[in-house]
Amino acid sequence: xxxxxxxxxxxxxxxxxxxxxxxxxxxxxxxxxxxxxxxxxxxxxxxxxxxxxxxxxxxxxxx
Amino acid sequence: xxxxxxxxxxxxxxxxxxxxxxxxxxxxxxxxxxxxxxxxxxxxxxxxxxxxxxxxxxxxxxxxxxxxxxxxxxxxxxxxxxxxxxxxxxxxxxxxxxxxxxxxxxxxxxxxxxxxxxxxxxxxxxxxxxxxxxxxxxxxxxxxxxxxxxxxxxxxxxxxxxxxxxxxxxxxxxxxxxxxxxxxxxxxxxxxxxxxxxxxxxxxxxxxxxxxxxxxxxxxxxxxxxxxxxxxxxxxxxxxxxxxxxxxxxxxxxxxxxxxxxxxxxxxxxxxxxxxxxxxxxxxxxxxxxxxxxxxxxxxxxxxxxxxxxxxxxxxxxxxxxxxxxxxxxxxxxxxxxxxxxxxxxxxxxxxxxxxxxxxxxxxxxxxxxxxxxxxxxxxxxxxxxxxxxxxxxxxxxxxxxxxxxxxxxxxxxxxxxxxxxxxxxxxxxxxxxxxxxxxxxxxxxxxxxxxxxxxxxxxxxxxxxxxxxxxxxxx
Numbered sequence: 001x002x003x004x005x006x007x008x009x010x011x012x013x014x015x016x017x018x019x020x021x022x023x024x025x026x027x028x029x030x031x032x033x034x035x036x037x038x039x040x041x042x043x044x045x046x047x048x049x050x051x052x053x054x055x056x057x058x059x060x061x062x063x
Numbered sequence: 064x065x066x067x068x069x070x071x072x073x074x075x076x077x078x079x080x081x082x083x084x085x086x087x088x089x090x091x092x093x094x095x096x097x098x099x100x101x102x103x104x105x106x107x108x109x110x111x112x113x114x115x116x117x118x119x120x121x122x123x124x125x126x127x128x129x130x131x132x133x134x135x136x137x138x139x140x141x142x143x144x145x146x147x148x149x150x151x152x153x154x155x156x157x158x159x160x161x162x163x164x165x166x167x168x169x170x171x172x173x174x175x176x177x178x179x180x181x182x183x184x185x186x187x188x189x190x191x192x193x194x195x196x197x198x199x200x201x202x203x204x205x206x207x208x209x210x211x212x213x214x215x216x217x218x219x220x221x222x223x224x225x226x227x228x229x230x231x232x233x234x235x236x237x238x239x240x241x242x243x244x245x246x247x248x249x250x251x252x253x254x255x256x257x258x259x260x261x262x263x264x265x266x267x268x269x270x271x272x273x274x275x276x277x278x279x280x281x282x283x284x285x286x287x288x289x290x291x292x293x294x295x296x297x298x299x300x301x302x303x304x305x306x307x308x309x310x311x312x313x314x315x316x317x318x319x320x321x322x323x324x325x326x327x328x329x330x331x332x333x334x335x336x337x338x339x340x341x342x343x344x345x346x347x348x349x350x351x352x353x354x355x356x357x358x359x360x361x362x363x364x365x366x367x368x369x370x371x372x373x374x375x376x377x378x379x380x381x382x383x384x385x386x387x388x389x390x391x392x393x394x395x396x397x398x399x400x401x402x403x404x405x406x407x408x409x410x411x412x413x414x415x416x417x418x419x420x421x422x423x424x425x426x427x428x429x430x431x432x433x434x435x436x437x438x439x440x441x442x443x444x445x446x447x448x449x450x451x452x453x454x455x456x457x458x459x460x461x462x463x464x465x466x467x468x469x470x471x472x473x474x475x476x477x478x479x480x481x482x483x484x485x486x487x488x489x490x491x492x493x494x495x496x497x498x499x500x501x502x503x504x505x506x507x508x509x510x511x512x513x514x515x516x517x518x519x520x521x522x523x524x525x526x527x528x529x530x531x532x533x534x535x536x537x538x539x
Contacts, residue, residue, distance in 0.1 A: 031405050035200075035413035039383070042376045043421040049373065049428055057426030058280070058433060 072100060072236030073535055075289045076296050079239060080138040083130060090130065090141035094123035094185050097143040101188050101237045108222060109210040110231040112148035113156060113189040119143065126183045138296050140183030145238040147229050148189040149196060149275035150284075152176055159275045160207045160225075161194035163398040173273025174308070175242055175284055175301045182300050187238055190228025194402055196249060197225045198277045198386040199410030204458050206404035211458045214256060215536035216502055220455035223253030226287070230257040233287045234536055240288040240297055244274060246281045247378055247485040251507055254287060254493035255450030258503025260522070260532050261287040262294040265512045266488030267312030269298070270305030278385040279310060280426075281378075281485055290532055291492060291522030295320060298515060316515060323520030324444075327361025331508075332443035334476035335366060340468060341476050343453040346504045349497025350449055353506050356528050357447065362521075365443055369475070370435035372428060374482040380425035381486070383414035391415070429486050436487040436511075445521060446484075446509040448477040450493050454502035484509045492518040495531040503531070 071079070071093070082088045098116050105111025126141045151157045151169035158164050176186060191209035193201060204211035204221040212227025214220040215235040222231040226243030230253030233241050243250050245263045254261035262285045269284045276282065286297035295318035302316035338351050358364055393399050394411050402408050439446075453466050484491055489509050496506045510518045526532050 028405060028409065031409035032412055035406075035409040036416060039413045039416050042380055043418060045373060045376050046380060046421050046424045046428070049424065051424065051427045051431065055427045055430050057423050058429040 069236075071096060073289065073533075074239070076138050076142055076239060076293045079142055080140070083141045084135060086130065090123040090126040090185065091120065093141060094119050094143050094187065097187050097238060101145070101232070104235055104237055105188065105232065108213045108215055108218070108231040108235060109207070110191055110212065110222070110228040110235070110237065111188055112158060112160070112191045112209055112228060115152070115155065115186055115188050119185050119187045122180070122185045126185065129183065136181075136183045137300070139179065139300055141185060142239050143185045143187040144179065145188050145190040145229060145232050145241040146173070146176060146186060147192050147226050147241070147243045149192055149244060150176060150189075150242065151273040152186065152189065155189070157189070158208055159195055160192035160209070162208060162401040162403065163393060165208065169273070171273060174270035174305050176273070178301050178303070184300075190232050190241055193225035193227060194404065194407065195390070196244060196246060196275065196277050197407065198246065198382060199407040199414065201404040202406040202461050202463055203404060204462070206402070206407060212253070213458060214455045214502070216258065217455070219458060220502060221256065221458045223256035223455065225249040226253045229287045230254050230259050230261070233257070233259045233289070236535065240286055240293060242284055242301070243287055244282060244284050245485070246278050246283075246382060248481045250285050250287070251450050251481055251491055251493055255505040255507070256455035256503070258495040258505065258531070258534065258536070259287050259493070260290050260294055260495060260526075261285060261493045262298060262515070262519070263491040264298060264302065264515060265312070265490045267310050268302045268314060268316060268513065268515070270303070270308040270311055272305055272307035276389050278382045280385065281382060290526055291494070291519045294492070294522075295515075295519040314513060318519065319516055320520035320523055323516045326357060326521055326524050329362050329444040329517075329521060330365050330442070331357060331362050332365050332367030332439070332446045333448065334368065334474070336472050336474040337448050337452075337476040337478070340472040341452050341478055342449050343466060343499065345499035346449070346452070346454055349499060349504050350506065353494075353496035353529070354447070356525060360524060360528060364447075367439070367443055367446065369477050369479060369483055370432065370439060372432050372435070372483070374432075374479040374486065377425045377428050377432070378482040378486055380417060380421050381429065383410070384417045384422040387411065387414035387417060432483065433487050436483075436489065440511040444510070444517065445514075446477065446480065447506055448480045448509070450505035450507040452478065454499040454504055480507070480509060488512055490515050490518055492522045494522050494525055495534070496529070497531050503534075
């Protein structure tokens with residue numbers, strides 16, 4: 001997988017949250033903190049997406 | 064065609080098969096030649112994970128006996144190939160490119176390896192991968208047990224990931240073909256960077272039994288080869304139902320490009336902004352020329368927009384949640400700290416926090432994405448976009464700093480095609496399409512589910528009009 005976490009989040013509607021994160025994490029703790037903030041930001045972004053109530057998950061996934 | 068000397072290493076499956084069946088060369092001679100080359104040059108590109116010399120020699124001798132007896136098993140018989148080191152091969156280390164699994168040995172082989180063995184292909188070696196296929200995210204190309212994948216066209220550049228070894232080994236003529244994997248971009252990216260033809264099949268068409276799981280609903284295995292034709296021949300062997308793979312679609316594949324519609328009858332969707340603005344300026348002339356080849360073949364190019372979805376959020380949540388479940392013992396047991404890339408370590412740990420509601424929301428959005436692509440493919444037969452928007456990046460460059468135009472164009476074009484098509488389970492064919500300086504660039508064609516024959520026929524026609532897939536890197 002080539003796409004990095006930061007590239008993915010950069011394309012999201014999570015700029016305010018990312019702005020609070022350090023641009024270049026300084027060590028393992030900072031890396032983890034940044035990764036957790038990104039998970040939270042993505043989770044929030046997903047929660048704002050409206051999906052018809054009848055839409056079931058693509059599960060088990062079939063193309 | 065007489066294939067001799069160095070040409071052997073860059074010959075197609077069809078050309079080698081002709082030599083083998085006519086017994087101008089034996090499978091043993093061919094295998095020894097490739098083994099020597101793989102052993103010598105594999106480390107030069109950090110492409111080789113494990114040479115399988117005794118096993119390959121044994122298999123080649125068996126193949127020669129079969130050919131002598133007239134037991135012909137098809138075009139792949141006696142052809143040396145490599146497998147990404149996340150595919151198990153019984154009794155030998157399968158490291159998944161990661162230190163915590165450096166001594167892992169399975170007592171069974173992956174389904175694709177068994178299928179290739181059944182038609183007489185010769186597994187010459189395991190090829191390098193980014194650790195754990197890079198699922199947790201990674202910042203540097205060096206995140207692999209073999210070190211950074213080096214590009215045969217320029218060893219200061221990355222070969223791409225996570226199927227670094229398969230792409231580099233095929234590009235450098237170390238094997239005739241290779242099997243790699245893609246969850247989101249791991250076939251398309253290295254094939255584009257290394258100038259190799261490769262196919263990402265429809266989800267479920269090729270069994271993943273015996274492959275490292277990263278994301279059950281996204282993982283696919285596919286071939287890297289010399290041409291679209293070669294990819295079709297390989298896919299015919301490795302595709303098919305497998306009760307050991309819960310994601311198996313239960314479909315076979317027969318390579319029949321002669322029955323597919325020619326380019327002039329296809330409507331191909333594209334986004335002009337991809338080629339005018341998003342693509343690196345150095346790559347624009349080549350990619351526009353490649354687009355012109357499709358146009359000259361009579362294919363109507365239709366301006367198309369990708370459906371609007373937050374592809375990045377959806378795919379990172381699906382991969383993150385599934386890989387956190389797969390690797391939970393590694394993460395909670397502390398083995399994760401042995402990984403090479405700090406971003407990968409942090410990403411895997413953080414993904415344990417993804418709520419079930421987020422995962423299910425992502426999977427529900429994914430259903431909408433599938434529906435949207437189904438509608439899109441009513442208007443067009445295929446999509447075309449750059450495989451990557453830049454040529455291979457410097458090997459020591461942080462992947463967080465990938466070059467993008469500044470300011471970014473307002474129209475996103477098809478820059479999200481890799482995650483979007485993976486989420487919808489769609490097949491893609493990567494076609495070498497010229498050069499930006501000394502580095503290859505490529506187009507990707509994407510089609511509806513199970514449209515592999517359409518893609519391969521289009522690719523074959525494209526490659527009858529071009530010779531970029533035949534170019535050889537100077538370092539090889």
